[in-house]
Amino acid sequence: MFGLEGATGISGALLVIGVVLLEAIILYVGYGLLERVVGPTVIDAIGGK
């Protein structure tokens, strides 16, 4: 995936773990915003309001 299948050694490992870390931070910020924006609406919908 992302052309990193053959990434090995220190630089390859840094790249792979860097991608994982970057995704984690993007997801943290992204889902946080999503929760803030649509969270109350979803909770109201589930609660039947």
Added chain:
Amino acid sequence: MMELFGVSVALLALFAGFGVLIGLLFGFFGMGGSFLVTPALMVMGYNTDVAVASGLAFVFATSVIATLKHRDLGQVDYKLGVLMIAGTTGGIEVGKIGLHYLQSIGQADTVVSVIYVLLLGGIGAFITYTAVKGGDGGGLSPDHDEADGEINADDIPDIAKKIQSYRVPPMMKLRGGIQVSLWMILLVAFATGLLSGFLGVGGGFIRMPALFYLIGVPVPIAVGTDLFEIVFSGGIGSFLYAMDGAVNLSIVVPLLAGSAGGARIGAAATSLVDEDEIKVYFGVMLLLGAIAVALRKIGNFMDIPVLQTVSLVVILGAATLVAGAVVVSSVRALRAESDSTTSVTH
């Protein structure tokens, strides 16, 4: 077959869905998700090194997200975390020496399997028992409301009170207003590291209960601090495997996308659901996990491959059941809340 970034969309969806399930459990209980990933990947046919490496990279990323969340809520004790890392590292090294010795006499697999099953089953039985009994410190679910306050003396388990009573200097003041001897913290960290190194597991399911039941750290801080430690252990572990090219991003990326979403739902559910009710399910899930590990080991030992699949079905079935129970109980709680608000306004 449709592809995205050179990977089948169906496979990405499968991992994302699996991630939601794991994330939900992780978000609700603060532990218990990672031990599902590696066995599942192995049964799916991935090589052991790829399964272990991808599982570790997933655990690393999940713990980064969860630690950031717990940091925002003031639930990470960095001082305790650093001490735990020091003690755990020493314990892991000694555990590995013990494991190598057992390997040299050809007993490693049997001894490790038996200890793993007993430990998983024992913790499962203990959590179920305390949840049913409804006492002894209120159990393991993270209650976010009590994170910043001082812990109530009644909420500290008896074993932790005993450990806190050994006032061997230097004494460390921890979040939650508790004081514990530095040596006791290092001892507990060393013991959990020993088991971790011996069993070859990350150790969240050992360390988190140990922080609560042995040191007396409030559950939310125990969860946050444990996650902080996993950032380091998972990061170093996955980096070492990644140097050999064993981390498979087509597994980790969708798994993480699903679990980060599931973890949000799980964390939100903690404020809605009756903890004791769900803790029983969680304890039973650990017990079923112990049975699944036992089945897998028996399958390996007696060369019965179908037991591998049965083992996976048992553990995934149990996880789905518990995750489903969390969702159903949350929806019910929300509906009940909504009904009571409506009847008050009329």
